[in-house]
Amino acid sequence: MGAPDLIAIDHDNYHAEHVGRTADGRQFFLTTPFEAATGGEQGNEFVALYLFDLKGRLLEARIDEFGPRAEMDRDRRRDCYEARLRELGEVTFTRIEVAPFAVEQFGTTFGLIARPGDDEDAAWWVELHPGNCMAFTEPWDSGEYDT
Template sequence: MGGRPKLIAIDHDDYHAEHIGCTRDGRRFILTNPFDPAIGNNPGCEFVALYIFDKAGQLIDAKIDSFGPRSGLDEDARSSLYEERLTSLGDVSIERIEVAPFAVERFDLEFGLIARPPQEDDDAWAVEMQPGNYMAFFEPWDSGEYDT
């Protein structure tokens, strides 16, 4: 089995990878809606996250905003901020990107494309979009495809 990936390819789609691509100056970006799932007494939480990467795919900025639990979510406010973040990027091309795994901590949670080593001898490396593990990548790292 291969090792920890240096870069992960992500193909554009109309689901979790709807707003990925490049800015006019060549930076890469991912605009997404992570979530902390409701478990036990934890009510969960909804977020808007904009990750910006340099031309080599290394994270250079993470803007993450919390919108609280799904049960009290102000969908209009979340949609408005999401659109504001997209507009802030200027002219963009929506396209396949390759970025390095990364992790940042906000709101006492780990956000990012987080590399997970194998837990058993016959397991493989995985890279998960967290929180919420709503995009999971496996070898080959250049396939551009993910599991939900």
């Protein structure tokens, strides 16, 4: 038991709508992570494009910040999201297999972050941060996640 080397993410029509491969074989994951509001402060909204090599190692994280949900320009965020998707060129939406990772930008930790369970015998998890809107556990090759 322990953190996985790779996790599978199956393409779906929900949080994994834009996962797949580029024409040159790179894997990608386009998502809209967010910081939860805490202590009276509003969290920020983001667009994140993660690019991985053929073996699932992170190559690049392209992250754009849009400020708090209540104040952000939703059209601007949608336009950015669509532009990030277009910049990939021709893509195939399909299962990807990628390694957990973490990157720091805008004072926030982004990524698919592995963490042990809450007690010694509990399973490991890999969570999409910020926002923790996707959580993966064994079997790591299932392609399924909890929300």
